[in-house]
Amino acid sequence: MRGALAAALFAFASAAAASPDADVPIAKFSTAALGEEIPQGWEKAELPYGNRSEFRVVADGKSRVLQVRAQDSFGSLAFRLSAEAQKTPILEWRWKVDRVVEKADIETRPGEDFAARVYVAFDYPESELSMGDRAKLTIARAVEGFVPAAAICYVWDNKHPVGTSMWSPYFGRVRTVVVESGNERAGQWVAEKRDVEEDFIAAFGEQWRGKVPAISGVVVGNDTDQTGETVTASFGDFHLGPRK
Numbered sequence: 001m002r003g004a005l006a007a008a009l010f011a012f013a014s015a016a017a018a019s020p021d022a023d024v025p026i027a028k029f030s031t032a033a034l035g036e037e038i039p040q041g042w043e044k045a046e047l048p049y050g051n052r053s054e055f056r057v058v059a060d061g062k063s064r065v066l067q068v069r070a071q072d073s074f075g076s077l078a079f080r081l082s083a084e085a086q087k088t089p090i091l092e093w094r095w096k097v098d099r100v101v102e103k104a105d106i107e108t109r110p111g112e113d114f115a116a117r118v119y120v121a122f123d124y125p126e127s128e129l130s131m132g133d134r135a136k137l138t139i140a141r142a143v144e145g146f147v148p149a150a151a152i153c154y155v156w157d158n159k160h161p162v163g164t165s166m167w168s169p170y171f172g173r174v175r176t177v178v179v180e181s182g183n184e185r186a187g188q189w190v191a192e193k194r195d196v197e198e199d200f201i202a203a204f205g206e207q208w209r210g211k212v213p214a215i216s217g218v219v220v221g222n223d224t225d226q227t228g229e230t231v232t233a234s235f236g237d238f239h240l241g242p243r244k
Contacts, residue, residue: 023241024083026218029066030237032057038077039066045078050225058234066235068116068221072228076119076221083240085212089197090243091120094236095180096189100158103227106176109169113226116156116180116233119219120196122212124150124173124204150213152199154192156180156233165203175203189236195243215240 027041036057038044044055053075058067068075097115105111150173157164157178164181168174177199179192200212218240222233 022088023239024081024088024215026079026081026238026240028237029057029235030064032064032066034059034064042077042079045076045219045221050074053221053223060234063236066220067232068235069230069232070222070224071230072224074221074223074225076219078217078219079238080217081215081240083215085122085197085200085215088215088241089195090193090239090241091118091196091218092191092193092239092241093118094189094191095156096234097156097186097222098232099186100156100181100183101224101227101229101231102158103229104158106155106157106160106178107166107169110226112169113224113229114155114157114222115231116222116235117220118154118192118235119174119217120152120154120215121217121219122150122152122200123214123216124208150200150204151175152177152196152203154179154194158182173204175199177203189234 027039029039032039034057037055039057051071051073053068053070053073055075055077056067057064066077095116095118100115101113103111104113106114153168153174153176155176155178158181160178160181162178162181164178166176168176179194180190196215197212200208218238220235220238222231224231
């Protein structure tokens with residue numbers, strides 16, 4: 001049931017909340033053991049069918065990073081957390097890809113593959129959903145487990161301009177945001193910084209008028225199960241903290 005795959009990655013329970021002036025603890029790849037498949041604190045988030053991507057903590061210069069290789073496959077690692085978006089909205093990370101997914105087209109279901117992606121899940125209350133959306137969630141959860149109702153997906157795309165934002169063709173409350181695009185910076189480490197509270201308001205503002213829901217998880221990975229291509233993504237440590 002790939003229509004719920006993006007949101008099905010976030011089977012998260014609440015963890016420790018952050019204080020207003022402190023970063024939210026996210027387990028570091030830089031301190032994990034070399035060769036480790038699933039760093040401590042992270043967990044696999046996979047579909048119940050198809051090929052699985054390969055995960056490994058590897059050395060990159062003097063650093064240790066997570067490497068994800070997709071070969072006609074899908075794969076993600078998830079980290080549970082519970083954080084107030086108003087207090088700790090700034091998500092920072094660095095990533096690298098060896099190449100983009102050439103045949104990808106994120107506007108279509110058959111082309112929705114990514115060389116690298118980072119999901120941020122929110123505890124969007126079901127009471128705010130339409131009856132139709134609640135019914136879809138009920139079905140998705142029966143198949144995949146807990147499925148939150150809203151997420152932002154930051155991606156390294158092949159062709160859309162940086163800043164492009166659209167709804168996932170598979171799940172109506174997953175907002176895809178292109179933060180890198182093309183092969184120009186392939187093979188290089190690129191640092192990212194996003195205000196997830198602002199991104200949530202930009203994506204869901206017309207549907208959501210209250211306080212931005214808590215951030216419930218961060219998920220990293222890539223996928224080429226639609227296009228059958230082979231790509232490798234690497235991720236450095238993630239930091240979630242207050243505005244400074």
